[in-house]
Amino acid sequence: MLVLTRKVNEAIQIGDDIEITILSVQGDQIKLGINAPKHVDIHRKEVYLSIQESNNEAASISTTLLEQLKNQKF
Template sequence: MLVLSRKKGESIIIQDQIELTVLGVEGDTVRIGISAPKHIDIFRKEVYESIQESNRESATSSPVNLETLMQHLRDTKK
């Protein structure tokens, strides 16, 4: 892990596309601004881990019965 020290208003650049800027420090809380291209997803770590866990659960859940799905679609059209 790379560890850098920055002061309020200072930035870090990642691969010419992502800029992290320290916006403020209040006690134990650091506010960070992130500038990145729109195609790059940015998540808080706890949200990212929750998404990953949901994806794992979906991938391992029992497969959907195609006939049941087709019946459900027919029923919803009525």
């Protein structure tokens, strides 16, 4: 893990397209501004993990259920 020290209004550049700017520091909270292309998804980590878990659950549909759906007549 790379650890950097930045002050308010200073930024970190990631590649050519992503810039993270420190907007403010208040107590134990830091406000970040993230400038990135629209195609880059940006989530808080707990939200990202929840999305991953939901995707994994959706992808692990049972083969029995798939067989039942396959054999149904519509």
